[in-house]
Amino acid sequence: MTAHPDPSAAITLRPLSQDGSRIRILRALTAYIEAADLGAGDKLPTERTLAAQLGVSRPTIREALQSWQAMGLIDIRKGSGTYLAQEIGAASVHMPVTIQLEKRAVFHLLELRRVIETDAARLAVLRGSVEDIDRLRVALEAMETAYSVQGFANKEDDAFHEALYVASGNPLYLQVFRQLYVKVVENFNASADNPFVMTPFVDHSQPDHRALYEAIAARDPDAAVAAVTRILDFVETTLRDDA
Incomplete structure (x- = not known):
């Protein structure tokens, strides 16, 4: 059986030229997701890979991803990786809502x-x-x-x-x-x-x-x-x- 290469593997993120703020990281990830044509159920690169390509620390990447997770946009599975839970793109609107869990x-x-x-x-x-x-x-x-x-x-x-x-x-x-x-x-x-x-x-x-x-x-x-x-x-x- 012939293994087919992952088309997203050839697409990388450019290091952030300015500060690695959460918003800039998520914008870069959104552009990557669109370029790689990723959809719900697809796996994102590891935190280590994202941190190395964007030139920021892993805790900074983790914090940015957790904001997406809180909105239900991604599913972070321990020991497996991070997966898209729904479509993400530049035209998408995601509205975080704060609510006390009681x-x-x-x-x-x-x-x-x-x-x-x-x-x-x-x-x-x-x-x-x-x-x-x-x-x-x-x-x-x-x-x-x-x-x-x-x-x-x-x-x-x-x-x-x-x-x-x-x-x-x-x-x-x-x-x-x-x-x-x-x-x-x-x-x-x-x-x-x-x-x-x-x-x-x-x-x-x-x-x-x-x-x-x-x-x-x-x-x-x-x-x-x-x-x-x-x-x-x-x-x-x-x-x-x-x-």
């Missing part, structure tokens, strides 16, 4: 999510392709299977809602969901004070997820918005009762 922050995010997700459901009805709806069905079935086997399905639930945002045709909705809501929930899931893994979600949330899929498949915007509203109402009510 339970009340989730209620603020639920308010934001309610606005974008009800509209995403409506748009999915109007714009969703056959492939989009099939992707939503597959995600739903994976979520239902996980719930029936283990009683919770955090990752599968995220995948279902991501499929909804993709079907809406508005990529900014998906970015907001990934950068804000999922990130905060992940922090709770890694702690002992986790309000998201609870048995009632199995009994009450799942029928509405299926109702949402069926409404989108039937091209019924009112039913889709109603299903999303019930899902978010239940999440908010349960969290308030648990507070």
Whole structure:
């Protein structure tokens, strides 16, 4: 089997002629990503390589990359490397949002999510392709299977809602969901004070997820918005009762 060279390997970064500030480093990395035609899932050079090519220290590179990681743009995997989580380019707009990681922050995010997700459901009805709806069905079935086997399905639930945002045709909705809501929930899931893994979600949330899929498949915007509203109402009510 013939090994094909990595086309990005021939592309290098030029040393920064001025100060190696975080903004200048990220601009240089953005230009590199575009020149190398890298996309979601592709691996970036190592911190050591980036530091050597840009002429800055590794801690400076690490700090710059961590700012991208905080926005959900890259995935830094210990022992493996740094991977793009989504498209990055000169025309991209990435808006960092600061939020205190405490339970009340989730209620603020639920308010934001309610606005974008009800509209995403409506748009999915109007714009969703056959492939989009099939992707939503597959995600739903994976979520239902996980719930029936283990009683919770955090990752599968995220995948279902991501499929909804993709079907809406508005990529900014998906970015907001990934950068804000999922990130905060992940922090709770890694702690002992986790309000998201609870048995009632199995009994009450799942029928509405299926109702949402069926409404989108039937091209019924009112039913889709109603299903999303019930899902978010239940999440908010349960969290308030648990507070």
